[in-house]
Amino acid sequence: MTSNGLTNGSSAEPTSRFDPNFTSHVIKTMGPNVTPRNRQVLSSLIRHLHDFAREVELTNDEWMAGVHFVNFIGQTSTKTRNEAHRVSDILGLESYVCFSLCLSASLPLSLSPSEKKRKNTADSPNNDSLVDEIANKIIAEGDIDPTSSSILGPFWSPDAPFRDNGSTIIQNPNPNGRVCKMHGTITNLLTGKPIPGAVFDIWQASANGKYDFQDPENQTPNNLRGKFRADENGKYWFYCYHPTAYSLPTDGPAYQLLTLMDRHPMRPAHIHIMVTHPEFKGCTTQLYPKDDPWLETDTVFAVKDDLVVDFKPLKGDDKATLELEYNVVLSPKGYKGKTF
Numbered sequence: 001m002t003s004n005g006l007t008n009g010s011s012a013e014p015t016s017r018f019d020p021n022f023t024s025h026v027i028k029t030m031g032p033n034v035t036p037r038n039r040q041v042l043s044s045l046i047r048h049l050h051d052f053a054r055e056v057e058l059t060n061d062e063w064m065a066g067v068h069f070v071n072f073i074g075q076t077s078t079k080t081r082n083e084a085h086r087v088s089d090i091l092g093l094e095s096y097v098c099f100s101l102c103l104s105a106s107l108p109l110s111l112s113p114s115e116k117k118r119k120n121t122a123d124s125p126n127n128d129s130l131v132d133e134i135a136n137k138i139i140a141e142g143d144i145d146p147t148s149s150s151i152l153g154p155f156w157s158p159d160a161p162f163r164d165n166g167s168t169i170i171q172n173p174n175p176n177g178r179v180c181k182m183h184g185t186i187t188n189l190l191t192g193k194p195i196p197g198a199v200f201d202i203w204q205a206s207a208n209g210k211y212d213f214q215d216p217e218n219q220t221p222n223n224l225r226g227k228f229r230a231d232e233n234g235k236y237w238f239y240c241y242h243p244t245a246y247s248l249p250t251d252g253p254a255y256q257l258l259t260l261m262d263r264h265p266m267r268p269a270h271i272h273i274m275v276t277h278p279e280f281k282g283c284t285t286q287l288y289p290k291d292d293p294w295l296e297t298d299t300v301f302a303v304k305d306d307l308v309v310d311f312k313p314l315k316g317d318d319k320a321t322l323e324l325e326y327n328v329v330l331s332p333k334g335y336k337g338k339t340f
Contacts, residue, residue, distance in 0.1 A: 022050070023046065026046055026050075027043045027047065030042065030043075069253055069256075069257075072252070072253040072256075073252075073253050076252040076253055080213035080214070081213070081214075081249075083254060086154055086248060086249075087253060087257060089153070089301075089302075090248070090254055090257060090300055091257075092300075092301045094152070094300070094302075095150075095151055095300065095301040098150065098151055144192070145306075145329070146189050146281070146283065146330060146331040147275070147285060147328045147329050148304045148307055149285050150302045150303075150304060150307060151300065151302045152272075152274075152284050153272060153300075155203060155205075155211045155213060155272070156203060156272065156274070157213075157222070160201060160203060160227050161222055161226060161227065162228070163226040163227065163238065165229075165238065166237055166238065167239070168238060168239035168240070168319070169202060169223075169224050169238060169239070170223070170239060171220055171223040172218060172219045172220055172223045174206050174208060174218075174241075176207040177241045178322055179239055179240075179242075179319060179320040179321060180239065180240055180241060180320055180321075180322040181238075181314055181317060181323050182237070182323075182326065183235065183237035184235070184237075184325050184327040185234045185235050185236075185327050185328075186234045186277075186328045187328070187329055187330070188329075188330065189330060190332060190335065193234075194230070194232075194233050194235070195234050195277055195280065196230055196231065196233070196234055197229060197230060198229070198230040198234065198275055198276065198330070199227055199229055199230075199276050199277065200227065200228045200229075200230065200236045200273065201227045201273065201274040201276070202226055202240060202271060202272065202273050203225045204224045204240060204241060204270075204271045204272060205224070205243065206223065206224055206244070207241060207244050208244070209245070210246070211224070212225065214249075224240065226238065239319055240271065242269070242311055242322050243269035243270050243271050243287075243289065244269050245266060245267060245268050245292060245293075245294055246266070247265045247266055247267075248266075248267065263299060264297065266298075266299055267294065267298060267300060268288050268292040268293075268294035268295050269288065269289050269292045269294075270286040270288050272286055273286070273287065273328075275328045275330065277330060279332060279333060280330040280332055281331050281332070281333055286307060287308075287309050287324075287326060288307055288309065289309065289311055290308045290309065309326060311324050312324070
């Protein structure tokens with residue numbers, strides 16, 4: 001008989017209020033038809049969830065608040081608003097996965113400005129971070145690295161139309177928009193040769209800080225979106241806007257979470273690009289103006305130092321006042337890089 005945590009009324013030590021076998025029991029209830037990968041992922045998820053609850057001694061009220069928060073994410077999401085994606089971004093999860101993919105693919109990883117600053121601080125508690133581990137262990141072959149990746153974000157669309165090189169993605173002009181001619185060359189990491197036919201997919205917010213999905217009153221579908229196919233010399237060129245910094249929406253659970261953590265909702269100005277070719281590893285990334293004030297505190301942790309670019313004045317072009325040259329380097333499929 002057990003009374004008040006003591007066995008048979010003896011003076012033995014009280015038993016733990018946490019059943020040490022409970023977590024393994026929950027994991028073992030998975031049936032025999034679960035795939036090996038699903039078993040691995042779900043077992044780890046259950047184990048970490050239970051460890052988290054034990055570590056913080058989660059209360060019923062806190063657990064229920066979490067349940068309501070997850071419900072709120074679902075209620076806020078629509079066909080054009082992916083709130084779960086946004087929450088994962090502000091928690092750094094998508095950037096973490098991006099880091100991990102760089103590590104598993106043995107590709108070099110660039111540090112963000114804030115990470116670089118911490119790395120150069122001798123007494124920084126973050127010197128043994130995942131980012132430092134990756135940056136120290138991965139070295140590319142040769143002097144050129146493939147273009148760094150960054151997060152996809154929630155606003156990519158598979159329906160962006162193909163447009164001709166030299167055309168514009170600006171379908172609904174904004175009076176505050178600064179038109180930029182963007183151009184560059186897409187090349188092979190190993191040979192340095194151009195990659196004809198590579199697809200350069202771009203999307204960006206308008207000068208009011210909103211994407212077409214968010215702003216149907218002012219923007220038609222696929223405004224500031226487009227796909228361009230590199231010519232025989234691997235070159236692409238088109239007109240877009242100098243990007244604008246913007247706030248994440250402040251009417252949903254992602255902003256509630258930011259407020260709880262005493263964080264701002266700002267993203268630095270950026271242009272999204274996705275470059276693909278059937279014979280090469282695709283690259284999804286973002287480009288940031290070097291003078292943006294939010295570079296070091298990007299609320300989704302996506303800035304990398306080699307993705308910070310310089311928009312220069314452009315003369316002699318009646319369509320644009322700014323110019324951005326950005327060359328993309330892709331690695332062939334199967335390329336592993338050089339690791340130590």
